Every structure is written in structure tokens, then in C-alpha cells.
Amino acid sequence: MSLEPWEMSAGEIAEAVRTGSLTATAVVEAHLRRIDEINPRVNALTVVFAERALALAADLDRRIAAGEDPGPLAGVPFSVKENIDMTWSPTTEGATFLQGNQPADDATAVRRMLAAGAIPIGRGNMPDFGLRWDTDNDLFGRTLNPWVRSLVPEGSSGGDAVAVATGMAAIGLGNDYGGSLRLPANAAGVTALRTSAWRIPAPVVAPAPVPLSLQHFAVNGPIARSAADLDLAFAVVHGADERDPLSITVEHPRSYDGPRRVAVVRDPLGWGVAPSVADAVEAAASALTDAGWQVDEVEPPMLEEAAVLWRRLSAYEMKGLFAPGALPAPLSDGAVQYFQDNVVGAEPFASVDDYADAWAKRVLIAALWHEFFAEHPIILGPVATAEPFPIGYDLDGPEAADELWRRHRLVVAVNFLGLPSAAVPTHVADSGSPVGVQLIADRNADHVALAAAADVERALGRLTPTAPRW
Numbered sequence: 001m002s003l004e005p006w007e008m009s010a011g012e013i014a015e016a017v018r019t020g021s022l023t024a025t026a027v028v029e030a031h032l033r034r035i036d037e038i039n040p041r042v043n044a045l046t047v048v049f050a051e052r053a054l055a056l057a058a059d060l061d062r063r064i065a066a067g068e069d070p071g072p073l074a075g076v077p078f079s080v081k082e083n084i085d086m087t088w089s090p091t092t093e094g095a096t097f098l099q100g101n102q103p104a105d106d107a108t109a110v111r112r113m114l115a116a117g118a119i120p121i122g123r124g125n126m127p128d129f130g131l132r133w134d135t136d137n138d139l140f141g142r143t144l145n146p147w148v149r150s151l152v153p154e155g156s157s158g159g160d161a162v163a164v165a166t167g168m169a170a171i172g173l174g175n176d177y178g179g180s181l182r183l184p185a186n187a188a189g190v191t192a193l194r195t196s197a198w199r200i201p202a203p204v205v206a207p208a209p210v211p212l213s214l215q216h217f218a219v220n221g222p223i224a225r226s227a228a229d230l231d232l233a234f235a236v237v238h239g240a241d242e243r244d245p246l247s248i249t250v251e252h253p254r255s256y257d258g259p260r261r262v263a264v265v266r267d268p269l270g271w272g273v274a275p276s277v278a279d280a281v282e283a284a285a286s287a288l289t290d291a292g293w294q295v296d297e298v299e300p301p302m303l304e305e306a307a308v309l310w311r312r313l314s315a316y317e318m319k320g321l322f323a324p325g326a327l328p329a330p331l332s333d334g335a336v337q338y339f340q341d342n343v344v345g346a347e348p349f350a351s352v353d354d355y356a357d358a359w360a361k362r363v364l365i366a367a368l369w370h371e372f373f374a375e376h377p378i379i380l381g382p383v384a385t386a387e388p389f390p391i392g393y394d395l396d397g398p399e400a401a402d403e404l405w406r407r408h409r410l411v412v413a414v415n416f417l418g419l420p421s422a423a424v425p426t427h428v429a430d431s432g433s434p435v436g437v438q439l440i441a442d443r444n445a446d447h448v449a450l451a452a453a454a455d456v457e458r459a460l461g462r463l464t465p466t467a468p469r470w
Helices: 010-019 024-042 050-065 108-115 158-165 182-188 212-217 227-237 275-290 303-322 333-344 352-375 398-407 409-417 446-460
Strands: 045-048 077-081 119-124 171-176 191-194 219-224 261-264 294-297 378-382 421-428 434-440
Touching: 010 024, 010 050, 010 227, 024 045, 024 050, 024 077, 024 119, 045 158, 050 119, 077 158, 108 119, 108 171, 108 227, 119 158, 119 171, 158 171, 158 182, 158 219, 171 191, 171 227, 182 191, 182 421, 182 434, 191 227, 191 446, 212 303, 219 227, 227 421, 227 446, 261 275, 261 352, 275 294, 275 378, 275 421, 275 434, 275 446, 303 333, 303 352, 303 409, 333 398, 352 409, 378 446, 398 409, 409 434, 421 446, 434 446
Parallel strands: 077 119, 077 171, 261 294, 261 378
Antiparallel strands: 045 119, 171 219, 191 219, 191 421, 378 434, 421 434
């Protein structure tokens, strides 16, 4: 039985469009029908680019008929998070006062996707400025988890993850400052690549002062339904751009033939892990063993220090958003409440020297992890140590905020060190929620993380696309 275009992988769509077995127009029309059916139920896409997508598809079909090369992502529909610049859609970041924030240019990743033949289908929802591990705001409302309605879709790239999971887009462009690609992908049962720092240029084109934590912790990256599609998208969008002075070009091998040793971290720091998450790590470890990886149970050095310093630095540097007059209008009540509760558990810096010491210690921890990766090129562990939390739990006070940070301790340590990590689902828990793992690699070894994720996926299969299960 043939697949509907919205059921196909990005690679399958591109191949079908290139060879003429599908037109780009047919692909876009199928995705728009899927959006009409699904999006009113889950509210993942804030804006749908129906006319633009159809016009781009028609133009692509004409160019293919004329013998032109349509590009490696020919006809692939993709979504773009609300904080990534596009010339035809305001970059709102989920804030009501940015509804008219129309960029003068496209972000580099968007430019490169367009040049590769991909077709933007809509905007992915997010919390205000990405400040919650949930996807809700006063401008567009809540995105719903398609698997279990009472659970959050995580965040902040929740709209893009749900759009990909439900077949409304084949690829999503998002970003990750504290798990914002891997957590929603994990909740939605799809894959995501948190890239190495600076491999993909900035999401916003206009130059502006950027806090150090954003420079070092935040990256852009793809969400997809397979590791192969992550690799395909990353191969298109990575590389330096003169508009972003931090961006770099590093070769991206499309395969990995180096040492195959994995450090398994079943319960990071021994703080506890849900049974379904323990099952996910065990399943992934077995899959890697069967694929020829040597699996050892060993934890990377100074993990707790990395997680704690991520929290302290992010809380300290983001508090400027909440200073009087810092923004033209207040953020949503949820964003304000969560940030205030989270700050309670983040030890403040006693002095400028204390703050500087935190950044100095980062170099030490990074050096120790680099040595660790020389012995174990992959670290396998949970994304979160529990399944997605119920809607509203993150606003239950400082204790809830502290508990969420503890669940995400391995996720945020990766951000602190600027490392690549691929999230991949393993199974659906008894609760009905997908569960998965992350494969962490050394700086600029994104291809190694993707190779390990592909081996896990090959053994355990894929979970999506899906319609809402409620």
C-alpha cells in the first residue's frame, strides 16, 4: 500500500519529487489537507503559509520540468519556529508585543532550506522567548501533546515537534538553549539534533547584544521523523555565514567509521529515573550492542557541576528580561511565574568574580569531557528522567521548578558544554507517552551522534506520524 505524502520521510519525498513520481504541488496539497485536519486539534502551527507554499511548489515543478536540479530537499515541507527570522512572517517569539516584528531578511537556515528545494509550510508555536519547558503563550495559546492530552508537549520547540509528529511537516527548524529540541521531540515520539555550538548560524539576522549564555548554550537544529532526515537537513543548513560572527564551518561526514564505544548513564547522578525511562535506556543500549558498539556503564566527569552552572548562569542572564522597562510589555503570566520560581532554586552569584569563575570552570569541565569522549565517543542516557509532566505542573512553585531541572540534568549539561546530542524515541510507555534517549557526542562530532541514533532507530523502529490519540 502506497504512503500518503505526509506519511513519507523527507528523504522519500525529495526522491519522489526529483524522479517525478510525485510533484511538489501534490506533496504540499497533501500536507495542507493534513494541517486542515490536525492543526485545529493540536494548535502546533501558529501560521500556515498555504498560498506561498503552493506557489513555491508550482515553481519547483516548473524548474524540474525544465531539467533543473531541484536540490536535496526537493518539495519537502518544513516548519519554522516563531523565533527564527522569515521575511514574510513576523518573528514573534510567542510574545504579544512582537506581532509586528517583521524581519528584513531570512535567517541563514531558512535561506539554505529554500535553496535546497524545501518548502516552508508554517510557523511552529513556542512559549514566550522560550522561557518554559512547555509550549503555551498569550499570543497563540497552547500546543497540545498528540499522545496524551493532559501532558505537556514540552518546549520550547513544541509546535515544530508536534507538527512533525502528526504529519503536518516533514522537518521542523527549532533551537535548543536548555533542551528545547530534544525534550519536545522526546514527548512527541520524533527525532531531533541539538547541534554543536555555532554549527548553524543565528536564528535572528539583525545584530544585537547577546548574553554569553545564549552565545554558548543556544543552538539551532532540525526535528524530523528519522535520523536520516536529521542528517539530510543538517547537511543543508550547517556552515558559517558572514552575518553571524560566531558561526563556523566544520566538515560534516555523512557516515562514521571510528571507535564504537558507548558510555551508558542509566540514572544521571543517581537522583532517580522513571521505570519507563530506564526501559528506554536499556533498549537503546541493547540496540547499540547488537549493532557492534561496546557498551560500558560509566558517567562523565563533573556532571552535577555542569548542570548546576547551566542553571545558575541561565537564571542570572535571563533575569534582565524581567527588569522594569526591559520589554515593551509584560510576558505571559506563565512565563513570569515559571522564571520567578526557577530563580529561587538557582544559587545567585555573590560577586563579579564568582560569575567569572563559573565561566572559567566551564573550560575545565569541557576539557575533562573531551578526554572522556576520547575513550567513549558516545554517551547514552535519558532525555528527561521522567515522562512529560502534567499541564500546569511547572507553575506549582519553586519545588516543581527545581524538580524539573533535576529531571533535565543531563539535557542541560549538554547545553552548558555546547555539545551535539541526538534524541531518538525507543517505545511508547504504558501511560501512552513516547519515551526515548539521547546520544551525546564530542564538540563538532554531530555525525557520530547521528550514526548512533540511526543504529538505535534501525533496531527499534519509528513511532510517527500519528494522529492525536485522544
